[in-house]
Amino acid sequence: MSYSDKVIDHYSHPRNVGTLDKSKNSVGTGLVGAPECGDVMRLQIEVDENHMITDAKFKTFGCGSAIASSSLATEWLKGKSIDEALKIDNMDIVEELSLPPVKIHCSVLAEDAIKSAINDYRVKNGMEPIALEKSHH
């Protein structure tokens, strides 16, 4: 398997690794994947009163492409409103990281993690969760 330079860069220098306090109402947490499948992503966002994402953190158990997809997602999330963040599509991640077809599921997992974190935040703050598409895989 050959990895793109961008995947290697995110893998070697992952952005925004860490943990936010999930008990805070301003923090949304998404935990997706399963250890038996070889991929687990945890993605967290900190959201201000204007629903703007001020911080994002991740931790991922998975291959290089899974790590890069979630690292990239945190970069993209910061500074977006939660509604804008919903528009991040897995295919944008595929394109940015030049993921090969066998690694598309890593980008799908990252998109799931974003949506799941946003929903966690919405529910905590009295909003309806947005309907999630059935997972693509």
Add this chain to the structure above:
Amino acid sequence: MDPRVLEAMLPYFTQKFGNAASRNHPFGWVAEEAVDYAREQVAKIIGATEKEIIFTSGATESNNLALKGVFEMYQQKGNHIITLVTEHKCVLDSAHHIEKMGGKVTFLNVKADGLVDLQELENAMTDKTILVSIMYANNEIGVIQPVKEIAAIAHKHGALFHTDATQAVGKIPVDVIADGIDLLSFTGHKLYGPKGCGALYVRRKNPRVKVTAQIDGGGHERGMRSGTLNVPGIVGFGKACEVAMQDMAEDAKRLSALRDKLEKAVTEMEETYVNGNTEHRLPHVANISFKYVEGEGLMMAMKDLAVSSGSACTSASLEPSYVLKSLGLNDDLAHSSIRFGLGRFTTEEEIDYAIEVTKKAVTHLRELSPLWEMFKEGIDLDSIEWAEH
């Protein structure tokens, strides 16, 4: 490939062989003599005679010929075959093929250390059992099976014993007579020879074993495998066997010391486990699980090391290694496994480098791992309801 092997092969790619000036040197021999000479070299490393060697395209073909060829030849006698769940795919798939042809196959489980349970083998034998096919040493975990005992059980019940010795020949002493082996598969490229050239040993005495050809044609290899021989490949395979016989004891001693050094150093890290029996094991293999780190991700940090992963994170196969799973490892631990393979050309400096790279990468990836964080916080991962994947 060993440079000594390449050197032996090179003249046979040109049209110059048969040069009378070098009569007493293999380079000068004509193709037929060169093949005869290689056949002796190949036979010798397993304690066989030349007439018992059938050249093939590799261990995959040898295993196909052994299983299907024995089944076809002896199906009047019985239709039952016994093998192991940890065999190489080419044995397992040949066995599945035999099931489609009307055969019955028992796939024995292994114990947690990867070894066959001899009592279970004994219990599985029936008067319809014609063949027991159990690998000499496993390719992923290096575990060496008790072949002598297996052969004795097979023979007691009138069955033949085949072994896929691809990983063992040239690494540890293998002797078809002392071990009681009736058929044995091996291949050039696992002993520093060329790819695409292997052999099947078929015993000629006590008893005389026969296989039905799976490749029909001009009747080469005493009718058991037709097709013009790959002369340079065979010459290289022969040379590789000769070199292995000279170097094996020295290589094994050196490599097991290096392997043990690597294993000891990396298992000093927390939550790091060696897979498979460590007493009955090939000298150059180590299979290690680094809990809470995914194997493919770990391999990415080790691109310049000879490693492979028990995890296969591709959409085609999210399944981790079936060999590790058959030892009873959970899927997540199987996903966290790395196989280190040392070789004749591995140096101590490379091992020191491998230790450093491995420790650094595992530490880095654990910092990135949500599972490691949960483990450190004392959260039981089994208590979490993971999303369907």
